[in-house]
Amino acid sequence: MASTSIRWAFNWANWHPTEKDLLKVVSCLQNEEKERLGKFVFRKDFRASVVGRLMMRKFINEYTDIPYNEIIFTRDQNNKPMLENASKSIAFNISHQGSFTVFVGEIRNVKLGVDVMKLEYTGGKRLSEFFRLMDRNFSPAEWIEIRGGTGTPESEQTAMFCRYWALKESYVKGLGVGIVIDLRNIEFRTSSRLRENELVIDTSLYINGVRQNWFFEESLLDSEHCVAVAVQGIESVNSSKNVLFEKISIGKLLENAVSLIPQDPEYCRQYFAKRERP
Template sequence: MIKTSTPIKKMTKMSVRWAFNWGEWSPSEKELKLAVSCLQLEEKARLAKFVFRKDLKASLIGRLLMRKFINDSTKIPYDKIELERDKTTGRPILKNPSTPVSFNVSHQGNYTVLAGESEDLKIGVDVMKLEYTGGKALPEFFRIMNRNFSSSEWNEIRGAPGTPESKQIAMFGRHWALKESYVKALSVGITVDLRELDFQTQSDLRSDKVVADTILYERGVRRNWNFEETLIDSDHCVAVALEIEKQKSHPQNNHFVVIKFEDLMKFAIPLHPEDDDFCKNYFGKAERP
């Protein structure tokens, strides 16, 4: 816990969008030991339960992204940052409630992403790999998922007759990321009737531009939210949901910056001694099923 007598430097106004490609990251023993030593013990214990390396890496990077963002934006010393989980939603939050900072993480495909703001607002982020690996024929998969999208959304997803399946999959992933980002910002999870969320896209996604003209109607009423969308690469799209009324001074339409391990750990301070057994167990796991 941060003591009230501990001096904290003035916060730096920040609006960040970070992405880490853990799919291409094969940590050395030295890197893994350092990374894990910079986590709280309960976070480390949670990571140890993962069966596959890929899931452990994705979650590990998410925790480190949170700590980096909090350290950069609040100037709380790295080794004094204390995260906890919201008792209602289970969402990671900063334990010091007097510090206005908002962030959210997501991982899917090869990336873990973080969207953060150094102010108190509702924010959600979701990343999707634009591929389909369900095994069923795509029309059958869409039939199963029918109840999660409005009729107008299905028109966008399926496109005109003859639209290639790759484009249908990409639009499906885009719409799913939009829905996930919104419900994560609300901290309600996928417990709402997703058909009541009707996203209407206006622009194609690009890797060199952030589009922010997608409109959301909920139960037929236009919602006053901003959705930032872009492609991290040709295979991954990402969406950030922000409640417009709560936005104050952060820049609009931020590009996602892909950061490396060295960037992530630049100002990290270990919280505990390095753990040889954790490292040994990690390298004994399979990368994926």
């Protein structure tokens, strides 16, 4: 099978399922997924996560020879979802933050990570104090770009901070280890500004001053959300289709889905009884 690169984004904040919709969605999951999702306290977190599960299933079903009802997901030692008994070179990763859940998938043997960030700061402290507390996570050169010159608006500083954080998260997620390494040694060097409907592919990664064999895709989903994709291997520059994220609907997510478990009205009633957010 030829290599395939998939980039999907779903605005879950604008998706408010009816009871009928939710019954269908939940029936298309494994029991373990259903139980895990049922533990969310707020509806917003459930929706953001369940969309990711549907994206995984859609990707495997459409781009491998595995029937929808035979797809089985497990988790690795780092609790990262993985396809059980995968016979092909498959990589995928999910992230959700702000209003979006994003999915990246590759039919080829690569390491792959993605992170989406809403370009806002809601921490309560002064931005300068927040930056002070986060100092150890960025190199001096990165902080120069994040803070900008004298008079740089806080909104621009926040946006650049989120861009760098998305890059670092996408990389460590691609490694599959979580943020347990010294982020100051992971230095990104950007060359282009992010703009809507444009893909930036000229950002590079250096560790302890040595350029790394990783390729990065950056873009804006809208004026409020940035997304970064990390793919291992400089060869990815030549083989990647450099595609922007496709914004998909719930209808497209479910177009080939089949029920795996019985519909559960009580489970859905529990969802609607929850608060939307804190």
